[in-house]
Amino acid sequence: MEVQQQDRGHSKCLLDSFGQTQKYNPPSAPQHTLCTLQHHHAPIATQNHTHTTIDHHVSTTPHHNHIPSMPQHYPPTTVQHHTPNTPYHDTPTASHHHISTTPLHHITTIHDHQKVDIKWTPQYGRYLVASRDISAGEVLLREAPLLVLPKLDSNPTCLSCLKRLKHEDWCGCGGCGGPLCHPHCPGTNHMAEECSLLRRLGLREAPHIDALLKELNILIGPLRLLLLMQESLSAKDILLSLESHKEKRLKMAIGNFIQEHILGGLRSRLGLEVNPDTVHHVCGVLDTNAFEVSLDQGDRGRALCVLASMMNHSCLPNAQRWYSEGQIIVQASRDIAEGCPILINYTQTLWGTQARATHLSTFKMFLCKCERCADPTELGSHLSSVRCRECDDDLLVPPAESRGHWKCHGCGVGVDNDTVEIMVRAGAGALSKLREADITTASLILEHLKNILGHSHYVVMQAKQALLHAIVMNSKLQDLASEDLKKAVYLSQDLLDLTFLVEPGLTRLRGLLLYQLAEAHTELLGRGESAEEHKGGKTPKDDVGSRKSEGRMEKSLEDGTSLEGKVKKKQEEEESRKGKGERSQVDGKSLKGKRENIRGEGESKEEKIKGEGESKEEKIKGKGERKEEKIKGKGERKEEKIKGEGESKEGGERRKEAQSRDVPISPQHIQRLLNQVKECESILQFDRLLPNVQDLSSRVQVLAAHHLHV
Ligand SMILES: C[S@@+](CC[C@H](N)C(=O)[O-])C[C@H]1O[C@@H](n2cnc3c(N)ncnc32)[C@H](O)[C@@H]1O
Incomplete structure (x- = not known):
């Protein structure tokens, strides 16, 4: 042209x-x-003129109890008010506001199966709700x-x-x-x-x-x-x-x-x-x-999409969006009951509460009051908690009120917000170097960050994600040492555990982590090796194990504050919430079946709870040992700190040992891998990574045929 x-x-x-x-x-x-x-x-x-006139008057002044004005030349419809079985408890139920939602309504009706409605409350403005029960994975709308x-x-x-x-x-x-x-x-x-x-x-x-x-x-x-x-x-x-x-x-x-x-x-x-x-x-x-x-x-x-932009935010979302072939696709990541808001995350899953709040208040002009934001432990993930330098064993947990002190669960010491902010800023600075880092550099930065912030902090989790990326996405897997591949398996399992708490469901992050896990594992299996499994075996201390520091480890599963406890509680909550969902059948599969898929990797609930790193029995036994280690370990740790290793010597050795240990390949390994790839393929169906996943899927089929003799 x-x-x-x-x-x-x-x-x-x-x-x-x-x-x-x-x-x-x-x-x-x-x-x-x-x-x-x-x-x-x-x-x-x-x-031809020197000045072009574009002179619109904006008549949308947000006003209390007044719905932003909408175009007049469409027949008005009644805004549906939110029903109280949703997280939006403060919704008024008595008053009836009228609003022409028609331009938006016009868009919703163009879809063959209308699955969304628009509601309004003074606090949340307009927002999308499910107009019928929705299953995880269902597409809710597509919009150019x-x-x-x-x-x-x-x-x-x-x-x-x-x-x-x-x-x-x-x-x-x-x-x-x-x-x-x-x-x-x-x-x-x-x-x-x-x-x-x-x-x-x-x-x-x-x-x-x-x-x-x-x-x-x-x-x-x-x-x-x-x-x-x-x-x-x-x-x-x-x-x-x-x-x-x-x-x-x-x-x-x-x-x-x-x-x-x-x-x-x-x-x-x-x-x-x-x-x-x-x-x-x-x-x-x-x-x-x-x-x-x-x-x-x-x-x-x-991309500016009018109907999709009606979705409100939650840090614990139930939907996600994709952009494919010139369209926004909104997909449920979890089951959504009729009338419940469809909520996406305007921020990032692996950001801590303060970082999310700053983004939302600066760019979106609101304070999020979701379950995750309200919980200083961020649903047990401790993504914002930082390592306590005083006792070195536990975590400083953010205050419930923004002005309060950060408190250590172990030694009870209190630290002010500014001190923690300096630590986080120091850590976040190192993150920028991680973007294009190779495996060695990324590993070193991760150790450095763990040393500053502890094992559970979101900056450390982002560093783990970056290291995983450096191993699986930026390297030729065939050229890597098995050690690195095993590291990738542990890192992806650790991050998968985290998503179970802070972003449950069929989300892109889960899909990506499953892909990375399966890529690394497939390469290992191809070499006749396998990684020590997350369940059944023990995870290296610096990953899932150490996220529950000693203090928290002492708490039993039942009190629901340990990572396993949280995971178990979450599973139980999901179970009871899904009770009603059992009636809904998709493709002949019950929602329960789907849930198992979400939690996934083909294992039973029991295995999952008990298998996240160690059995309850081991925990109780381990308690004594850990106490002992704690007492004797103080001196060692001081020394190690000077050396800047950032993890206990024993932990490091255990990790190395676990990573280099030969794990025999079992049919369960292969079956789990098949399940992971299948789930990953279905989650990433709108993602640009799909061709890579499909390629992996073919390789896994070949591997499975070889190992299972089918
Ligand atoms: C993309 S718009 C969503 C639609 C919007 N509610 C409306 O009425 O046009 C984003 C805006 O919705 C509001 N919002 C979204 N999520 C919210 C939440 N969880 N709590 C309070 N307000 C929220 C904020 O005003 C935000 O700037």
Whole structure:
């Protein structure tokens, strides 16, 4: 496709041949999606003028007990109020607010099997609920985004297909000079109107100037939204109805940034006459509602999906989203009963409570009050707890109140928040070095972090994840020592245990960990070796074993505070919660069967509870030994600290011993591996990793045929 100059004096965009009615309409999007909004065209402002006027008034001022106004030209429907059998207990039940949810409703009804409704409460705003019982793994909705945008960072990104480009390695659009991956890029996102406005930035004249690319990067999102609003009344109505937290943001640093750089940039650099209110609103809409997505080619971008953006947040979610073939897919990760909210995680599973709270209050303007946030131990995972330097044996647990002291369960010492923050910051600094680290470096950093923060902290867990990644994803497994492969097996099992507490269900993280576990195990089995199993055998002390430090180890399973106790309790809770779920049958399989699959790896509940590292009996026996070790070990540990080993000598030796011990391959090993790969394949069905999983699955079949003689 050739880039041509237009008569009017501004360039014709590469994508002109797609025509106006195709704008923002991803090729694979079904006809009945939001993209049909393009039928309602408003005239496009002429670009011959020095200033283009985009002047929308934002009428969505959030108000107490007042539902944000929605477009009027749709028949109003009644908002359903939340029923009290859900985590949203404070929902009003008496009052009846009326709201036109129709633009959103319109989207929900386009689906053959409508599974979601929209509800509203003053505290939570609008949110999606399941309109019938849903089983884990079910797809709840698919939606083509209204807009797709580059990710907010300074790297050049193809304006049309959003491919991330190497710094000097891109061609400039013949019109505006903006980055494109190829003159014939098949993407559909860089449109004529945008192209002619961006020309004023001067990228054609100075294409590789960092400052200009950064400017482009911050302006492109709001600009695309403003152009869409100008072009389509329906889109405008919908966008104005989305939450932006404009009023709150105006009082914050982000408000000043938008005023100065975005409003200023749109006006002075692109020559647009824009209403400040509208600009603040669209920026807020993007920050509040757009999802960061992994695009099909693997690059990151932002997608604004109207219906999916109605999902509220929980740090203990029951749903997750994927982006595949130009659509957002929302999938239940756990069973969801009719009327219950569909909740996704706006943050990361492996972040501690303070990190999650900072993100949510800064970018999403709310404080999460979920079960995990309310529990200082984070559901027994101790992801935020740090190593107590005083007694060296136990963990400092965060205070229930934000101002209180962190308390050690073992020696009772109290430490203030600032001290802990310094420790965490020191640890988090080391994490950045882990991104591209090789196995040796990643192992060293992990040991260093354990030494600073203890074994359970989220920074340490992220380091474990990075080491696992370095072993399984960044290396040729055939070239690795069996030691490293066994390490990968232990790390993935440890992280799987953690997800059972803080992210139960059929989640991407579980799928990824199962994949990594199975890859490492398959390579080992191919060598005629096996890793010491998590259940049945003992896990090395520095992994699951040591996450329950001595103090906590002394607690029995029954009191529910040890890791096993939590896991057991969780399983029991799931069991009783699922009692009702038994009635629902999917593919002839009971939910119980599914649950076993979730908990997975083909083992019985009994095995799981008892098998997470050691039997109860061993624990009781171990108690005495540990006490003894504790007394005698103080001196040793001091010495070890100086040496900076970060784990007890015995622990290290036990780990090495466990890793190098020959474990005979049994049919159970093979069966478990088959189950893991099968589960992983079903979890990652929308993930870009799927081809790798399918390849692994074939290799496991061959291995199974060999070992099971089938
Ligand atoms: C993507 S929107 C979700 C839809 C939104 N509730 C609405 O009415 O438009 C994100 C916003 O929803 C609200 N929200 C989401 N999860 C919440 C939660 N767990 N508690 C309180 N507010 C929440 C916050 O205002 C947040 O900025």
